[in-house]
Amino acid sequence: MPRFYISTMIKYIFCQILVILIGILPVKAIDATVRRVSFSVKASVSDSVVCVGQKIHLRFEVQTKDKVSFDFEDGDVQNMKIVSGPMHSSQSSISVQGGKRVEKYSQIYTYILEASQKGSTTIPAIVFKTDSTMSFSHPIAILINPAPKQEKQKEAEKSTVSDDEVFVDVQYNSHKIAAGDSMIINYRIYSTYDLQEILDVQEPTFKGYKGLKQPVNRLTRRQGWDIVNGRKYTTLNWYQYLIKAPNKQGEITIPQIKLKVMVRVVESQTVDPFDPFGFFSQPKYRIEEKIITSPAKKIKVVAPGSIKQQPQQAEKPQPKQREPEIDRSMLREL
Template identity: 30%
Template sequence: MKKVLFLILISCNISFSQIIEVSVNKNPILVGESFAISFSFDKKANNIDFNLSNNEYVKFLSGPNKSSSSSITIVNGKRESILNTTFTYYFKAIKKGEFIIPSASITYKKDIIKSNEIRVQILNASNKQANNSISNNLFVKAEISKRNVFVGEQLLVTYKLFNRYDLANTEMTKLPNLDSFWKKDLETSSRFKREVVNGVAYNVATIKKMVLTPQKDGTLLIDPIEIKCSIRTNNRNNDPFTSFFNSYSVQEEFISSKPIKIKVKSLPRPIPNNFIGFVGSLKVESSVDKSTVKANDAINYKISFIGTGNLELLGEQKIDFPTDFEVYDAKIDDRIFQGGLKRSVKTYEYLLIPRYEGKYEIPKSIFSYFDSKSGKFKEISSKAFKINSEKSEKFLQSSQTNSISKQLVSNNKKDIRHIKYDFNQNKKISNKSFNVIIFILVMILMLSKYYFKYIKNIYQKNTKSDKLSKIRIKKAEKYLKKNDLTKFYEEIEKSMLLFFSEKLNIEIGDFSKEKLEDLMKKKKYNTEIQNQILKIFKDIEIARYSPMSDYKKSNELLNECVLIIKNIESNRK
């Protein structure tokens, strides 16, 4: 009987020792502050059942974050090991009031163990309380170069993190939605520097910098950026043995910048017909490598646009080359610095081949751009060049044939008086009928030429985009092997932008998540592939600025990009 009673007492003692301790890291809480709710269980547990959704008082941020700890105690020579499991949830206080944190439950060996409820109070921050709140010691600030701009005029946005705590880690959790802007991200250094603001010293790091170009007029909004900060705090514990193994704890806080309003003015009317879409400061230079050539020899013609502004968005301009010149696609070389905020150059190099001897002229081209400083349209022009094309000795044998064919095409002053064909001395075709047949044949040949040229251009465009995107991916793979993650994400982003802008016929300057999603639906992409593509672009954008990026995640992202390109190419075939 004594043994049975002893066993019952032991089992009761065990069941009562298995409890869930619930705690909050601050109470009362100020409106706008983040706070943590922790549930500690003195045994090993895999999951917890806790339900506190968004309500009028709090907003859910993250959780549960599971952590485990163990400790060893020695009492009267007896060694005892204690295992503890903690589940932590993060919330943000949004309204003054009082609310109850409901109980949580854990299933342990078929038993359901519940925590107690806790009453939490949320207060409005007074001036005195605000001075001591986290928001004054840890915040992110958006700095902007100008708030009143024209459509197409660039502005610089810089996000800085101001900190007076011991930060264990930072992670961007939300990026601004910039549908009305063309965006160019600039490289930043995340190193902290000391700055004094209103007599208070902060550690300051530039976490994101980008050049924005507004694409429409009106009042545009730059959304806030959100960052999760892990603050390392020392544990105050009288037990030296426990404090040695558990000297600090990590508290997570979510901070965000303030939204920014930009006033964008439309360009003055009327807009010149030769306006090239550039806003800023610009000049043009042009050159040829030779002015005298043999027929069928090549000439290099270069035209360079130099200035500050949205030069990266400048497209290829129409130049009136002589009709007897064969013109190849331009080779584009751009050297863009600080997204165009600093003096940059964009050069188009054309390969020209005069097919016949003669004297030709490449006329000057006149372009209009909008000078944002003076608020007026201005004109710039390239130089005119005279080209002397001499008879080529390589083609002397066929020169007679070429001259005859050229005369037939270009000499309209001489009429064909009479052409008579006699087949088997029986069938005669009239002069008029022959001309009609010749005209039909010429039209068929001309239409066929343009049709095949059109098909060739489409094929070459797709093939070129495929090759360039694959080159970018291989380049990204090399950076990944060197563990240079910054350049890796830049190359991956460029390769995916290039690939999908060509596949869906989107201008890179107009590329946006919404446009991508809309065109994929119109092209009837598989829903699963659509979700994969959107996820890839989101992962790239977040990972480029997240210190949490590592080799494993980057390698997985690389494999996803390669796989999605292969799937789309195979579907096209």
């Protein structure tokens, strides 16, 4: 066979292979990119039209069980600043579609944003990544109006959580204390909702006597529950102080503290006619801010040795209550 035909045949075969590769490679590349996006992200805000100084809740719902990572920092949204977050929670639901059992799992990341300057802004698309996949949230436009009058602004920021649903109280063993003696007091939070975060704290100021803040540990800041007026509350010991009464008789006042807490409130739901008992539906939540203040209580300071315990009757012994332990080494600081 002449060399000319051999050379022409080799060129023809090479061109055919090149055409096949050009047709196949882009398809594979596109297919690989599509496979990387395997979960969805839904971004939402509590209000898209706000005023300067008003807070909104930004919520990212990521529909995957895998651990995700993303970057959203203060300064990413123009004319708005991050007050708190992210607060992480999760929810799952089971439904029947086409005779098949479908289970959905979502991770929820919540931020609280505050409008700092009037104008229009956009919450950008955020990239969420796992070890092998990635997804994007859609951008959200926000309109920021000038700040209203102070009275209207206070009404807009008023919480729907009542004072008997979330409050803080002061706990101590006796309404009397001997002059120069010491006592433990606890500032305890009571809530009928899930406590999410303590945003702001105004610590107590002791006047006329001394108070020493105790170290925070599992014993001093423990979560439990209690029943007050027939209602069950989740409790949290937030502060514990060791106080020392003055050397003269009279009366001392336990100072107030002010806390700004975030609670998770269940939103009202419509009943699904196909699921009237709510077996396959999950409740929706919103985060609300509540400012709580402890009451100012008074303790009577009496002469040393004047406080006497009542003797217990032998026929009806009463169980001895455990007194709070006092670190005697801290009495020197008082």
